[in-house]
Amino acid sequence: MLAALRALGLQIDQAGENQVVVHGKGSFPQTQADLFLGNAGTAFRPLTAALAVAQGHYRLHGVPRMHERPVGDLVTALQAVGAQIRYEGQVGYPPLQISPAQLHVDGPIPIQGNVSSQFLTAFLMIAPILAARVGHDITLQVQGELISRPYIAITLQLMARFGVTVVQEGWQRFTIAADSRYTSPGTVAVEGDASSASYFLALGLLGQGPVQINGIGRDSIQGDIAFAQFIERLGGKITYQDQCLISERQQSVADQPLPAFDEDFNLIPDAAMTAAVLALYADGPCMLRNIGSWRVKETDRIHAMHTELSKLGAMVESGPDWIRITPPEPGKWRTAQIATYDDHRMAMCFSLAVFGPVGVTILDPACVSKTFPDYFLVYDALVTTAQEGVS
Numbered sequence: 067m068l069a070a071l072r073a074l075g076l077q078i079d080q081a082g083e084n085q086v087v088v089h090g091k092g093s094f095p096q097t098q099a100d101l102f103l104g105n106a107g108t109a110f111r112p113l114t115a116a117l118a119v120a121q122g123h124y125r126l127h128g129v130p131r132m133h134e135r136p137v138g139d140l141v142t143a144l145q146a147v148g149a150q151i152r153y154e155g156q157v158g159y160p161p162l163q164i165s166p167a168q169l170h171v172d173g174p175i176p177i178q179g180n181v182s183s184q185f186l187t188a189f190l191m192i193a194p195i196l197a198a199r200v201g202h203d204i205t206l207q208v209q210g211e212l213i214s215r216p217y218i219a220i221t222l223q224l225m226a227r228f229g230v231t232v233v234q235e236g237w238q239r240f241t242i243a244a245d246s247r248y249t250s251p252g253t254v255a256v257e258g259d260a261s262s263a264s265y266f267l268a269l270g271l272l273g274q275g276p277v278q279i280n281g282i283g284r285d286s287i288q289g290d291i292a293f294a295q296f297i298e299r300l301g302g303k304i305t306y307q308d309q310c311l312i313s314e315r316q317q318s319v320a321d322q323p324l325p326a327f328d329e330d331f332n333l334i335p336d337a338a339m340t341a342a343v344l345a346l347y348a349d350g351p352c353m354l355r356n357i358g359s360w361r362v363k364e365t366d367r368i369h370a371m372h373t374e375l376s377k378l379g380a381m382v383e384s385g386p387d388w389i390r391i392t393p394p395e396p397g398k399w400r401t402a403q404i405a406t407y408d409d410h411r412m413a414m415c416f417s418l419a420v421f422g423p424v425g426v427t428i429l430d431p432a433c434v435s436k437t438f439p440d441y442f443l444v445y446d447a448l449v450t451t452a453q454e455g456v457s
Contacts, residue, residue, distance in 0.1 A: 067106065067108075067109040067113075068086070070101045070103060070109060070113060071088070073096065073099050073101060074094040074095070074096045074099055074101075075091070075094055075095030075096035076088065076089065076090075076091060076094070076095070077089040090248075090250060093120060093121075094116075094117070094120050094122065096122070097120070097121065097122030097123065098122055098123045098124070099122070099124050099125075100124075100125045100127075101113065101124065101125065101126050101127070102127060102128060103126060103127070103128045103132065104128050104129055104132065104436075105128055105129045105131050105132045105135075105364050105408065105436070106128070106132075106436070107132070107135055107182070107184060107363075107364075108184065110126060110128060110132065110135075110137070110160065111137060111140055111182070111184040111185060111187070111188045112184070112187065112188045112191055113126060114126060114137060114140060114141070114144070114151070114162060114164070114188065115140065115144060115188035115189055115191065115192045116188075116191070116192055117164045118144045118149035118150075118151060118164055118167070118192070119149070119169060119192050119195050119196055119199065120164075121166045121167075122164075122166065123163075123164070123165055123166070124163070124164045125154075125161060125162070125163050125164075126160060126161060126162045126164070127154075127160055127161035127162075128160060128161075129408070131364065131365065131408065132160055133155065133156075133159055133160045133161065134159065135159070135160070135362050135363075136158055136159060136181060136182070136362055137158065137159060137160060137162070137185075138157065138158030138159070139177065139178035139181055139182075139185050140177070140184075140185040140188055140189070141153075141158075141162070142178075143175055143176065143177040143178075143185070143189055144189070146175060146176070147169050147170060147171050147175060147196065148167050148168055148169045148170050149164070149167050149169065150164065150165040150166065150167040151163070151164050151165075152164075152165075169196060169199055169200060170200060171196065171197075171200045171202070171204050173205075174205040174206070174207040174239070175189070175204065175205065175206050175207065176207050176209050177189055177206055177207070177208060177209065178208075178209050178210055179208040179209065179210050179211060179212035179213065179237075180209075180210040180211050180212070180213055180358075181213075181359070181362060182213070182214075182359060182362065183212065183213055183214035183215070183217045183218055184217070186206065186208060186212065186218055186221075186240075187217060187218060187221045189206055190206065190218075190221050190222070190225065190232065190240060190242075191221065191225070193206065193232075193240075193242040193246075194225075194230050194242055194246035194247060194248060197242050197243065197244045197246055198244060198245075198246070198247070200244075201244055202244050203241055203242065203243050203244050204241070204242055204244075205239060205240065205241045205242075206239070206240045206241075206242075207238065207239055208237065208238045208239070208240075212237045212238070213332055213335075213356075213358075213359055214289070214332070214333065214334075214335060214359065215237055215289070215333060216288065216289020216290070216292075216333055216334070217289060218237070219287065219289065220287050220288060220289070222234065223287050224254075227251050227254065228248045228249060228250070228251060229246075229247060229248060229249040229251075230242065230246045230247070230248060231243075231246070257281060257282050257286055257287070257288060258279070258280065258281025258282040259282075259288075259437065259438075260282055260286060260288035260289070260290035260291050260293070260337070261288075261290045261336040261337055261411070262414065262437060262438050262441075263279045263282050263290070263293075263311065264290060264293045264336075264337040264340040264415075265340055265414050265415060265417065265418065265441075265445070266279045266313065266448070267279065267293060267294055267297045267302070267304070267311065267313045267340075268297065268313075268340050268343075268344055268418055269313070269418065269445075269448060269449075270297075270302065270312070270313025270314050270315070271297050271300060271301065271302040271313060271314075271315055271324075271344075272315075272344075272347065272418060272421045273315075273421070273448075273449070274314060274315040274320055275303075275312070275313050275314025275315060276305075276312050276313065276314040277312070277313050277314070277448060278310050278311070278312045279310055279311045279312075279313065280309060280310045281309065281310070282309075282310070282311060283306065283307055283308045283309045283310055283311065284306035284307065284308065284311075285308070289333055289334055290334045290336060290337045292333065292334055292337075293334055293337040293340065293341075294306070294311060294313070296327075296329065296337075296341060297313060299325075299327070300324045300325060300327070300344065301315060301316050301319040301322070301324060301325065302314065302315060302316065303315065303316045322349075323347055323348060323349040323393075324344060324347045324348045324349065325348065325349060326345075326348045326349055326350035326351055326352050327341070327345075327348065327352050327353070328352070328353040328355070329341065329353070329354060329355065330355045330356045331354055331355065331356060331357050332355075332356035332357070335357055335359045335360060335363075336411060338354055338357055338360075339360075339367060339371065339411050339412070339415045340415045340418070341354060342354055342371050342375065342389060342391060342415070343375075343415045343416060343418045343419055344418065345375075345380070345391035345393060346375070346378065346380060346391070346393050346394065346419060346422060347393065347421065347422075348391075348393050349393075350392070350393075351390055351391065351392040352390070352391045352392075352393075353388065353389075353390050353391075354388060354389050354390075354391075355387070355388050356387055356388070357387055357388065357389065358386060358387030361386075361387075363409070363411075364407070364408065364409040364410070364411070364436075365407035365408065365409045365412070367409070367411075367412070368384050368387075368388075368389055369384075370405070370407050370409065370412055371384075371389060371412075372384045372389060373405070374402070374404050374405060374412070374416065375391055377400065377402035377403075377404065378394060378399060378400055378402050378419060378422065378424070378426070379394030379395075379398045379399045379400045380392060380393055380394050394422075399422050399423050399424045400424060401424045401425045401426070402419075402424070402426055402427070403427045403429055404416045404419070404426060404427065404428045404429060405429050405430075406428060406429055406430050406431070406433050408430070408433050409433060410433050410434045410435075410436040410437050410438065412433075413428055413430070413431050413433050413434050413441075414434055414438065414441055416428055417441075417442070417445055420449070
């Protein structure tokens with residue numbers, strides 16, 4: 067994302083190891099650019115919306131898997147207000163070409179909510195610009211069930227930090243006033259990633275902890291903080307502090323397998339991958355429901371999880387939006403090489419499979435560079451410490 071913003075002419079300075087300064091321009095200085103975005107849906111979708119109102123000529127593309135990830139619902143919503151977006155190949159999928167357009171809004175703008183919440187996030191973020199352009203309030207109308215709602219809550223809170231209030235009617239209707247304007251809050255502290263915290267919350271449970279996760283605390287605005295409650299239901303003990311969480315196993319169940327579970331993970335689909343691997347250690351079959359969004363992530367995660375858990379000896383069944391995992395019976399675990407499908411979360415969540423009785427090799431561990439380049443260094447230090455009897 068930073069590389070793309072720089073290619074669009076924005077000045078972004080590295081002010082320290084964990085700090086950047088973005089010099090806002092009100093628009094993109096470069097009105098023509100060819101942007102390669104890898105397999106980053108979180109960059110691709112918001113940039114599609116931002117460039118659709120930027121009055122320039124842009125091409126957005128990525129790796130082959132990115133060209134299999136749908137953007138059609140977002141593009142259709144943008145085209146409904148006059149955006150000029152052309153598919154280079156298959157309709158509904160990247161690559162995209164974007165051209166200057168005369169924008170208009172004639173009523174509530176419909177946008178599908180049942181494939182990816184990123185489509186609504188992308189449109190919400192450009193809504194103040196679009197409302198100012200057309201000179202009147204605009205309303206976004208969600209079609210169907212809105213999945214991953216906590217991510218929309220994050221979007222709305224951050225827009226408010228930048229001075230834009232969105233009038234929300236449930237999770238179906240969002241209105242942005244014509245006089246809305248983004249203003250810099252000066253400094254924004256970015257929380258640690260709650261999805262990535264899920265691996266360490268699970269590690270505290272499996273290794274009996276305690277494991278302290280810094281940078282995310284009791285008041286986190288991220289939906290995946292709810293995974294901590296799931297860990298508690300499995301027998302974990304979570305201590306919630308202002309700037310950290312501490313995960314460990316309840317001593318009363320320390321020598322027992324995890325309880326089997328049947329959970330709806332619609333609100334926290336990324337953290338649900340961690341739950342799928344925890345199912346290996348359960349005392350019975352585990353069901354993960356409402357995870358259809360896995361199908362359009364960095365890989366088809368339902369297929370990938372089904373395949374790789376089966377390698378370890380689990381009995382796995384799956385459908386369009388669910389997966390059922392029966393853990394390996396004692397003596398039936400199998401040594402496995404785990405494919406990661408160029409998916410950072412496959413690599414990180416399967417690091418938890420090493421608590422079983424067999425050897426596990428994770429192929430292409432470098433794919434974690436997308437979000438957590440030193441994940442295995444951090445993980446190895448914690449696991450090594452635990453093996454020495456100090457948690």
